[in-house]
Amino acid sequence: MQFWKPGTIGPGSLLDRASEAEDAVLSSAPMSTTLSLQAQKQRLPIFKHRDKLLRAIETHGVLIVVGQTGCGKTTQLPQFLYESGWAAEGSVIACTQPRRVAATSVATRVAVEVGSILGDEVGYTIRFEDLSDKHRTRIRYMTDGILFREALIDPLLSRYSVIMIDEAHERSVYTDLLLGVIKKIRQKRPALRLIVSSATIDAAAFLEYFSSGSPPGDVMVASLEGRMYPVEVAYLREPTPDYVQTAAEVVNNIHTHNGPGDILVFLTGREEIERCLQYLSEVVSQFPQNLPTFSPLPLYSGLGTAEQLQVFAPMQPGVRKVIISTNIAETSVTIDGIKYVVDSGFVKLRTYNPTTLLSSLSIVKTSAASAAQRAGRAGRTSSGVCHRLYPSFVLESLPVATSPELTRTDLTTPILRLKSLGIDDLMKFEWVTSPPAESVLRAIEGLVASGMLDAEGRLTDMGEKVAECPVDVNIARMLFTSKGFRCGDEILSIAAMTTVQDVFVIPDGAPGALAELERRKFTAEEGDHITLLNAYNGFIKYGKSSSWCRSHALSFRAMSRAVSVRSQLKKYMHRFSLPIESCDGDARRLRQCLVTGYWQNSAKWCEDGTYVSVQGKISLSVHPNSVLFTRKPKSGWVIYHEMEETKKKQIRVLTEIEPEWLLEHGYKLRDNHTST
Ligand code: CDP
Ligand code: MG
Numbered sequence: 001m002q003f004w005k006p007g008t009i010g011p012g013s014l015l016d017r018a019s020e021a022e023d024a025v026l027s028s029a030p031m032s033t034t035l036s037l038q039a040q041k042q043r044l045p046i047f048k049h050r051d052k053l054l055r056a057i058e059t060h061g062v063l064i065v066v067g068q069t070g071c072g073k074t075t076q077l078p079q080f081l082y083e084s085g086w087a088a089e090g091s092v093i094a095c096t097q098p099r100r101v102a103a104t105s106v107a108t109r110v111a112v113e114v115g116s117i118l119g120d121e122v123g124y125t126i127r128f129e130d131l132s133d134k135h136r137t138r139i140r141y142m143t144d145g146i147l148f149r150e151a152l153i154d155p156l157l158s159r160y161s162v163i164m165i166d167e168a169h170e171r172s173v174y175t176d177l178l179l180g181v182i183k184k185i186r187q188k189r190p191a192l193r194l195i196v197s198s199a200t201i202d203a204a205a206f207l208e209y210f211s212s213g214s215p216p217g218d219v220m221v222a223s224l225e226g227r228m229y230p231v232e233v234a235y236l237r238e239p240t241p242d243y244v245q246t247a248a249e250v251v252n253n254i255h256t257h258n259g260p261g262d263i264l265v266f267l268t269g270r271e272e273i274e275r276c277l278q279y280l281s282e283v284v285s286q287f288p289q290n291l292p293t294f295s296p297l298p299l300y301s302g303l304g305t306a307e308q309l310q311v312f313a314p315m316q317p318g319v320r321k322v323i324i325s326t327n328i329a330e331t332s333v334t335i336d337g338i339k340y341v342v343d344s345g346f347v348k349l350r351t352y353n354p355t356t357l358l359s360s361l362s363i364v365k366t367s368a369a370s371a372a373q374r375a376g377r378a379g380r381t382s383s384g385v386c387h388r389l390y391p392s393f394v395l396e397s398l399p400v401a402t403s404p405e406l407t408r409t410d411l412t413t414p415i416l417r418l419k420s421l422g423i424d425d426l427m428k429f430e431w432v433t434s435p436p437a438e439s440v441l442r443a444i445e446g447l448v449a450s451g452m453l454d455a456e457g458r459l460t461d462m463g464e465k466v467a468e469c470p471v472d473v474n475i476a477r478m479l480f481t482s483k484g485f486r487c488g489d490e491i492l493s494i495a496a497m498t499t500v501q502d503v504f505v506i507p508d509g510a511p512g513a514l515a516e517l518e519r520r521k522f523t524a525e526e527g528d529h530i531t532l533l534n535a536y537n538g539f540i541k542y543g544k545s546s547s548w549c550r551s552h553a554l555s556f557r558a559m560s561r562a563v564s565v566r567s568q569l570k571k572y573m574h575r576f577s578l579p580i581e582s583c584d585g586d587a588r589r590l591r592q593c594l595v596t597g598y599w600q601n602s603a604k605w606c607e608d609g610t611y612v613s614v615q616g617k618i619s620l621s622v623h624p625n626s627v628l629f630t631r632k633p634k635s636g637w638v639i640y641h642e643m644e645e646t647k648k649k650q651i652r653v654l655t656e657i658e659p660e661w662l663l664e665h666g667y668k669l670r671d672n673h674t675s676t
Contacts, residue, residue, distance in 0.1 A: 041076070041113060045072060045224060046072035046073060046076045046077070046224055049222070049224050050080055052222065054080060056222055057081065057162070061219070062193075062218060062220070063221075063222060064196045064203050064206050065077070065198070065221075065222050066199070066203045066221060067197070068376075069377075069380075070334040070380050073197045073224075074106050075113065077095075077197075078095050081093050086161050086162050087138035091160065092137065092159050092160050093162045094160045094162070095139070096178065097144065097166055099143070099301055099328060100127070100301055102328070103124045103141045103143050104126060104141075105308055105309060106124075120137065121137060121138050122140075123139075123141070124140065124142060125142040126146060127499075128470065128499070128565045143174070144175045148174045148178050148181070151185075152421060155422070163178075163182060163192065168196045168197060168198045170402075170405075171432075173405045176404055176433065179196070179209070196210075201369060202401075205432075228380070229383040229384065231378045231385065232383070232385045233375055233385075234387045235388050235391055243346065244272045244276050244344075247276055248280050250342050250387050251265060251296075251342060252280070255320060258340065258385075261382070262321040262338050263322045263339075263340040264325060264335065264377055264378070266326070267325070268344065268348040268363050269300065270298075270302055270326075270501075273298045273324045276296075276324050277298060294320035294321070296324060299311050301328060311325075312335060327374075329377065331373060336380065337381060338381075339381075339382060339385070340387070341377050341384065341385070343371065343386060343389065345365060345366055345388055345390045348363050349408070351409075352410045356613065356618055357446075358615070358616055358649075359409065360645040361643075361645065367399045367401045367402045368400055368401070370402065374386065375388075404432070411442075412446050412447060413473050415443045415444065417467050419459050419467070426440055444457060447473070449666075450477055451463070452477075462480055466480065470568070471495060474600070479495060479573060479578060482593050483579055484593075486581040487593050488578055489582040489583075492569055492573065492580065493536045494530075494533050494594070496562045497562050498529075500558045501558065502558055503555055504535075504553055504555070505554065518552045518554075522534040522535045522552075523627045527626075527627060527633070528626050528652075528654050535554060539554065539562075544560065591655055591656070592664075595639055599665060601643075602637065602638070602640075602657070603639075605633060605637070606619075609622075618649060622654060623651060626652060626653070627654075637656065637657050639654070640655075
C-alpha cells in the first residue's frame with residue numbers, strides 16, 4: 001500500500017461549509033430510520049425555495065435551475081409543479097434523465113412520496129420498458145432518448161405542460177437535441193415551460209443559448225445555493241498499475257482504520273465493479289465474526305431495478321455500506337450517508353472517430369469537474385474524505401469538463417431522427433454545441449448508402465420507418481432486409497439479444513471454467529450472433545425458467561428482458577408489414593442478412609490472431625468472451641457488434657462472413673447510392 005498525501009477541499013474553495021443551523025439537522029441519526037418520509041422530504045434544501053421556484057415558472061418560459069446534487073431537484077420539483085396544478089386537464093409533467101437507472105430509481109422513489117402505485121400518477125418510460133399510464137400518469141420520468149423519439153410522433157410534444165431536462169450538464173446526445181427541438185417548439189407553443197437543471201459551470205452557456213431569439217426576460221436562472229461539508233482529499237504518492245485492486249485495498253483500509261460512514265467507490269464499468277466485489281467478498285469472508293463488517297453492493301446501469309434499489313436501503317446496524325459504482329453515482333443518483341469516496345479517476349466514455357468511422361467505448365481520465373463532483377459525494381451529510389487513486393500532479397492534466405457527447409459520437413441514428421422531425425437543413429438547426437462537420441457528413445453518407453436517405457439527402461420511405469424504431473439504424477436495417485433473406489424470426493431474436501447486456505454470467509459460487517463449459521453448449525461455429533440466438537431459443541424451449549438459466553450460466557433477468565424487447569420489436573415488424581419467417585437453420589442466409597446491418601463494422605483476420613478493420617485499417621483484438629476468441633474464421637472475415645477500447649481495441653459479438661457479401665450488401669450500395 002502506498003502512502004497518502006492529504007489535501008483538503010475546504011471552505012471557500014470548491015465546496016462551502018454548511019451553516020451551524022444545518023449541522024444540527026444534518027448530523028442527526030440516519031434519516032430513514034428516525035423520520036417519516038414526509039418529514040424527510042420537507043428537510044430537503046429545495047423546500048426553502050418552493051414558492052420562489054413556482055413563481056419563476058409562472059412568469060418565465062425557460063428556467064435554469066442550478067443546485068447541489070441531493071438538494072431535491074429531481075424528486076421534488078416535479079411534485080411542486082404537480083401540487084400547484086401544472087398537470088391539470090390531462091397534461092403531463094415530464095422529467096428527462098440521460099440514464100435509465102436514474103429514471104427508474106427516481107420514479108420509484110417519487111411514487112412512494114406521492115403515495116401512488118408506480119405507473120399510475122407517477123411513472124417512468126425507458127427504452128423497451130414503459131411503466132406509465134397514458135391517461136393517468138401526471139409525472140413522467142423518462143430517458144431523454146424516449147422524449148426525443150416521442151417528438152417524431154407528436155412534434156409539439158403537446159401532452160406536456162412542463163418539461164424538465166434534468167442533468168443537462170451531462171450533455172448527452174439526446175439532451176442536446178431535445179434542447180434544440182424544445183427551443184423550436186416553444187416558438188410555436190410558448191405555453192410550454194422548460195426547466196433545465198444543470199451544474200453551476202454550465203448554467204451561463206444554457207442561459208445564453210436560450211436567451212438568443214427569446215423575448216427579453218423569458219429565461220431565468222434560479223440558484224439554490226448548496227451547502228456542503230468540507231471534504232479532505234488524499235492522493236496516491238505513486239500511480240497504481242491496477243486501480244481496481246487498489247480501490248479494494250483502500251476500502252479495506254478505511255474500514256479497519258476509520259470511524260463509521262458508508263463508502264462510495266467510482267470505477268468505470270461492470271467488469272471492474274465485479275472484480276472489485278470479488279476482492280472485497282474475499283476480504284469480508286476472512287473477517288473474524290465479532291468484528292464489524294461491511295457489505296459491498298454494485299451500482300451500474302445494466303443492473304435490475306431491484307438490485308439498483310438495494311443501494312438506497314439502510315443496512316443492519318453496525319454494517320458499513322460499500323457501493324461500487326460507475327459514474328452514475330456522480331450526479332444522477334444520490335445515496336445518503338456516504339462519508340468516504342474512493343475515486344479511480346477514470347470513466348468509460350463513448351468516442352467516435354469520423355475518419356475511421358469507428359465508434360468505441362474508451363476508458364479515459366475524468367474531467368476536473370467530475371473529480372470535484374465525485375469528491376463532493378463525501379460531504380453531503382457530514383465532513384468526509386475522498387481518496388483519489390492517482391498522484392496529485394495528475395489533477396493538472398485533467399480536462400476541465402467532459403465534452404458534449406454529440407461531438408464524440410456516431411451521428412447516424414440521431415441525424416436520421418432529426419431528418420424525420422423535418423429538420424432538413426442541419427446547418428440551420430440551433431445546436432447547443434455544433435457537432436464536427438465531418439461526423440455530420442459521414443453520418444449522411446452512411447444513411448444514403450444504406451438507403452435511409454436518397455441522393456439528395458431526403459428521407460426515404462424506409463428511412464422514415466427506421467427513424468421510429470427504438471434501435472440503432474444498423475439493427476433496424478436488418479429487420480427490414482430480413483424480408484429478402486426470409487429470416488425475420490431469427491433476426492428479431494438476435495436484435496433483441498444484442499440490446500440486452502451481460503447475457504452470460506458466472507453463477508454465484510461456480511468457478512469460471514464451469515460457466516465457460518455451459519456457454520459452449522450454445523456455441524455456434526459461425527460466431528457470437530448465432531450463439532446468442534441459440535441461447536435465446538434454448539430459453540424459450542425450456543419454458544423461460546430461471547433455474548434453467550442458473551444451470552446454463554445465463555442471466556435470467558437479461559434473458560427475460562430479451563423476450564420483452566423481442567415482442568416490442570415484433571410490433572414494429574407487423575406495423576411495417578415485414579414478414580416473420582424462419583430461415584430453418586440456414587445460417588448462411590442469416591449471416592448475409594447480418595452483413596446488411598453490420599457492413600460498416602467489418603474486419604479481416606491477421607496472422608497474429610488480431611484483426612484489421614476494413615474502414616480505417618485499425619488493429620483490433622477479439623474480446624475474450626467471444627466464441628471466436630481463439631479461433632480463426634475459415635474465411636478470415638468477420639462483422640462485429642461493437643468495439644470497446646480499454647488498453648487495446650477489442651471487438652465483441654463477432655460473426656464470420658464471406659468477403660463478397662460486403663460488396664453485395666454494403667460497399668456496393670455505398671458507391672451506387674441505391675436503396676434496397
Ligand atoms: O436531483 P437532486 O440531486 O437535487 O436530488 P434528488 O435526486 O431529488 O434527491 C433528493 C433526496 O432524495 C436525496 O437526499 C436522496 O438521497 C433522496 N433519494 C432517495 O432516498 N432515494 C431515491 N431513489 C432518490 C432520492
Ligand atoms: Mg437529480
